[in-house]
Amino acid sequence: MANSVERRNLEPWQDPRAMPYVRIDHVTKKFNDIYAVDDVTLDIYQGEFFSLLGSSGCGKSTLLRLMAGLERPTAGRIYIDGMDVTDMPAYSRPVNMMFQSYALFPHMTVEQNVEFGLKQDRLSRQERAERVSDMLTLLQIGELRKRKPDQLSGGQRQRVALARTLAKHPKLLLLDEPLGALDKRLRESAQFELVNLQERIGITFVTVTHDQEEAMTMSTRIAVMDAGRILQVDTPTAIYEYPEYRFVADFIGLVNLFEGRVVENEGDQVVIESTVGRRLRLRDLRPHAIGAPVTVAIRPEKLSICETYQEDGVNQIKGVVEDIAYLGDVSIYRVRVSPAMLVEMTLTNVQPRTEQVLTWGQEVAMEWSPTSGVVLTE
């Protein structure tokens, strides 16, 4: 795994000299009058595990289909490995796609399914046989080779679909909700397996998912999409810790959003008067106009119980516990701080539940540090 750690640490998108492997250049796709993809520009680098994340109907699947050649863009160009593939039909693109339904051919055996793409390339019988057995071994499905798709479980189908797309050694593998059809337990192990597989074979992966946890676990970078546009492209950590948009902060994980106005710029910190009547102080290098409306996003796990609550304290807030969601490892406390606002706080359950300090209806004060939230202007 040392090798993979090395690759993960390389961040080609930070390197101005690096050539993008996939370049999507001002691509727009209209269906009748609806913009499914709206002027998207995106660079993906070789060896990346890139995720397109968004709710359903945000255009992420259309963007994937544009890369596969199953849709033609209304405007813009698409380049793969330096080659303009915009006008290239799906069957000539050096790209393969794994469909959400897996789309295994029901009238063919596992072996024939995997061999199908190789036959289209007119490889010799011997070469085809070798590649098929390589793929079946790689995905540990050798013993299924004579089965038909309807004799396979969901997890097995997923492996066959993967084997079929990888058999052609594509330059780029597109995966549409690769784990969407699996049950939760299987999905977690499949996530790690998919990442390991990608690191082993070194092919660039682009996946589409609506599951933010899945995107966080697997990706080198994530593009968050909404209404046909890409809002933010960043590493999972950056997306989670430093969202640039309200939508991104809200979409990924739980978040508390405080509305307010800028009161003061103090060096590398900014002071905000929030609508719930508390002052917030956050680290932010940008100079803000005094009185500008902003939103402060603070993750529930960044909050802690405050022992030194003061009436005019900064980065402190008080309320009454209204709801407790016990998740085993952590509990989420929903605290009513004003008639219109609930603040969520996550605490690790160090003690068994029966010995917990907080209970329903109890008043609690919470605090956070200036570095644990972000100021959003959009």
Add this chain to the structure above:
Amino acid sequence: MNHGRWKLYTFLGLGLAFLYLPVLLLIIYSFNESRLVTVWTGFSTQWYRELMQNRQLLEAAWLSVRIAATNATFAVILGTLAANALVRHGRFRGRTGFQLLLTAPLVMPEVITGLSLLLLFVTLEDLVGWPNGRGFTTITIAHITFSMAYVAVVVRSRLSQMDRSLEEAAMDLGARPLRVYLSITLPLIAPALLAGWLLAFTLSLDDLVISSFVAGPGSTTLPMVVYSSVRMGVSPQINALASIVVLIVAVAVCIAGFSLRQRSAGANSPPRA
């Protein structure tokens, strides 16, 4: 067994009897020894033996089978093309009109279909000298016009159930459109094609009205022979012949139904979210 259920079975029995008792009687009486169709005197297979020596009937049967097979083959080809156009080519100009024209033969009275085709053939012969007289060709063409509509309905439903991503996957794996059609689409709709073929075959085999209009001298089909001989008085040979036809039709319908049901699970992959 409770009261309601008992009633249900009684009505089911009555319904089935209403539908199939006449056919059953016909089959039983085909093994009757007597020349009189309505009087049972004993078991015999003599009418089957006599049937085998009746050249007129056998020739008519052979002609009918040839027409039915040719008709079914063309109907499947044309019906499949029509179904493809309707399912796969979106909202093209004239689609509604095409759809109406395609389903018209399903509801058109046979007398009208027969008469209009006869007029067409006569006019065509006057104008271009084809078809030269009426017979095998004209009957087959007439049958194709209505049976392709049935085929189109069957194939269309199968095509629209099919998961589009199967074809997209094939294309993504490097198959050109024709190859996709031959190695993915066709095998998956094959049960519907078989069912459509058998349906067209049986429709043609027992068609009397349309055939009567467009048939010529020397091209008498089996239903026409049966119909005309019944008017002279029913010979038990007809019973024997009818029993054989019932057997063939029953087998064909069973195969068609079975092949449609079989593997229909395979075409229904989980839907896209």
